[in-house]
Structures are given as structure tokens and as C-alpha cells.
Amino acid sequence: MNQEFERIFDDLRAKQLAGVHTLCPRCGLDKMKGKMNCNALSRHVRDMFICDDCGTAEALLDFMKNPLPIAEWAIFHPERPAGDFKATAGEDAWKEIQAEQAPFLIRLFKRWEQELPDADFTPYRYEAQKMCKGLAQIWERPFHVTYEVADGTLMLRLQREEDGVQVTCDMIRKDGNV
Numbered sequence: 001m002n003q004e005f006e007r008i009f010d011d012l013r014a015k016q017l018a019g020v021h022t023l024c025p026r027c028g029l030d031k032m033k034g035k036m037n038c039n040a041l042s043r044h045v046r047d048m049f050i051c052d053d054c055g056t057a058e059a060l061l062d063f064m065k066n067p068l069p070i071a072e073w074a075i076f077h078p079e080r081p082a083g084d085f086k087a088t089a090g091e092d093a094w095k096e097i098q099a100e101q102a103p104f105l106i107r108l109f110k111r112w113e114q115e116l117p118d119a120d121f122t123p124y125r126y127e128a129q130k131m132c133k134g135l136a137q138i139w140e141r142p143f144h145v146t147y148e149v150a151d152g153t154l155m156l157r158l159q160r161e162e163d164g165v166q167v168t169c170d171m172i173r174k175d176g177n178v
């Protein structure tokens, strides 16, 4: 399991230990019992409580030697933020993205840089989708994201430079010109 999965599970594990009511991280439903240690312990994620139905499902899938991939857990399929930039001109969208999303994307890029070459990008993609309004797609190598805007598609590329992470924005217009 790569660092980003671990980080997300660590956050949740701390909440579970503190007795905070959470949704079941595997199915995403509000089925966790109030007393945390009355719930089922996951067979696949260390010290992680899941609801009883998920505990049973894990046992059955294990029996069939076909466990659910961790990336399919509900905790990695967050709600998308409301709104997008489809009615906003690219230039205005870029200003808003630069102010509100670029700092987050730079932090995400830096964490991804720390991963091993074969790390799974899935939790990074889900985190970006959760945090970034209007984000259409995100790719890891090279690290870039796209947004649909009124006059085309914005593409942001993040690159490591000597003095930090540089974000470059390009507009791909509907007529195909950059």
C-alpha cells in the first residue's frame, strides 16, 4: 500500500481511536456501531474498523480468493465539489484555479514525488477530485490536470524546477489552437 493510502487510513484510524462516529470506510454507508470495537476489523487494512456487513463480505471474498481492491473502498470515492468552469472563460477560470487550487495541487505533486516508481496513483486522483472544483482529469506522468472551460480545455502542468514546483497553464481552444 502506498503512502497516500496510508495517510488517508491514518487520518481515519485516529478518528476511530478517538471514538468519532465515521461512515464505514469500505462501503461508505452509515452503518458503524457507536462503540468502535464492536465493529468488524478489516482483514486487509491494519487496525481498521469496518461495518459488520463489510466484515462478512471480506470473509466471503477471501474465501473465493478474490478480495476487493483497496482502491475500490468508498473512502477513496469522495463526493465531488459542486460547480465547474464550463460557463467560465478560460482566463477567469485560470485566475480562480491559481488562487484556490494551485497550492493544493503543488502539495499533492510533492507528496507524489516521494512515492516509489510503481506506486498507485488512485488515492491521489481521488483526493484531487474531492478537492478541486471542475477538475476533469488528472494524470501522474507527466503530472498534469485538465478543466473544461467555456472556450475550450485548460491544461495545468506541474514540474519540478530548481527553485520549487512550477505550474504552467495552457489553453486548448475549441478550434484546436493553443
Ligand SMILES: [Zn+2]
Pocket (backbone or CB within 6 Å): 024, 025, 026, 027, 028, 029, 031, 050, 051, 052, 053, 054
Ligand atoms: Zn461497510
